[in-house]
Amino acid sequence: MARSMMRNIKPFIDCNDVLGDQDRLQARAGENGYLYFPGLLSADELLPLRREVLQVANRHDLLREGVDLDKGIRKEGVYIDLEYDKPTPPSLQRFYNDILSLHTLNALPHHPTVMGLVESLLAEPTFVHPRHICHILFPGRAEHTTEPHQDFPAVRGTEDTWTMWTPLGDINSDLGGVAVACGSHRRGNLDTKLVASGQLLDDETLWHWNPFKCGDVLMFHSLIIHQGRDNVTADTIRLSTSARYQAIREPVDAAALRPHWGWADWEELYADWDQDDPLKYYWKSLDLNVLTYPPHQ
Numbered sequence: 001m002a003r004s005m006m007r008n009i010k011p012f013i014d015c016n017d018v019l020g021d022q023d024r025l026q027a028r029a030g031e032n033g034y035l036y037f038p039g040l041l042s043a044d045e046l047l048p049l050r051r052e053v054l055q056v057a058n059r060h061d062l063l064r065e066g067v068d069l070d071k072g073i074r075k076e077g078v079y080i081d082l083e084y085d086k087p088t089p090p091s092l093q094r095f096y097n098d099i100l101s102l103h104t105l106n107a108l109p110h111h112p113t114v115m116g117l118v119e120s121l122l123a124e125p126t127f128v129h130p131r132h133i134c135h136i137l138f139p140g141r142a143e144h145t146t147e148p149h150q151d152f153p154a155v156r157g158t159e160d161t162w163t164m165w166t167p168l169g170d171i172n173s174d175l176g177g178v179a180v181a182c183g184s185h186r187r188g189n190l191d192t193k194l195v196a197s198g199q200l201l202d203d204e205t206l207w208h209w210n211p212f213k214c215g216d217v218l219m220f221h222s223l224i225i226h227q228g229r230d231n232v233t234a235d236t237i238r239l240s241t242s243a244r245y246q247a248i249r250e251p252v253d254a255a256a257l258r259p260h261w262g263w264a265d266w267e268e269l270y271a272d273w274d275q276d277d278p279l280k281y282y283w284k285s286l287d288l289n290v291l292t293y294p295p296h297q
């Protein structure tokens with residue numbers, strides 16, 4: 001897929017200065033459509049999850065032998081693409097389901113620091129979608145980098161949904177990461193194909209991006225245009241996660257209550273968890289306004 005050229009790039013605006021100041025936090029979010037908090041979480045809290053994801057990758061024979069696992073070096077010649085391969089081979093589905101079943105992955109979006117931040121932003125009791133995503137980007141196929149998009153057409157429910165994107169490990173300019181078109185949420189809900197093709201973007205489009213450190217948190221509105229950046233390393237896998245938040249009282253798409261990709265159900269993903277783990281089906285006790293939409297085209 002074509003991605004938009006980014007000719008006008010500035011670093012993200014550091015929003016740590018508005019933490020704890022609800023009015024300024026909301027004003028910053030309304031103006032730019034995103035909030036960036038370098039070092040909001042500690043790398044020590046996230047690195048165990050990175051390691052668990054890489055251990056799963058190793059079990060599935062995707063990593064180079066004899067190299068420090070934490071470096072995330074893919075096995076020679078191995079390439080996986082979970083975004084566009086259709087149909088996805090069962091072995092890759094099992095790999096991804098093993099990641100989705102990690103308790104640490106499911107717990108991360110409920111981190112008290114993040115919950116406090118989102119509740120301040122939304123000024124409402126907040127619902128965390130259980131459909132968390134682990135983004136795994138192998139090097140070598142730039143055409144599969146996530147194209148420009150708005151989250152809303154896929155997430156549905158309410159436009160006032162915010163995504164938290166977190167790198168799992170440091171992401172330098174070769175690993176790429178994610179970039180946002182600053183303020184583009186103010187253009188409203190746009191045609192998905194026109195956004196993806198880059199037709200609604202031009203050389204003047206102001207992109208915000210910089211390298212990420214493990215522990216940085218990027219929050220963005222469901223209408224902001226954003227895109228992945230190519231992973232141009234020779235052999236290093238890029239890992240990140242994303243989770244979505246909205247007010248409990250707003251409508252939520254029934255699909256957001258199912259595991260990402262739908263290659264397993266919750267019972268399968270929870271198989272090795274403690275029977276009475278409070279994270280299991282936590283949303284069932286909430287008074288949600290669940291809507292069922294037609295399948296995506």
Ligand SMILES: O=C(O)CCC(=O)C(=O)O
Nearest residue numbers: 135146165178228240242
């Ligand atoms: O991490 C990535 O590669 C892309 C993430 C993204 O586009 C998203 O979270 O919507």
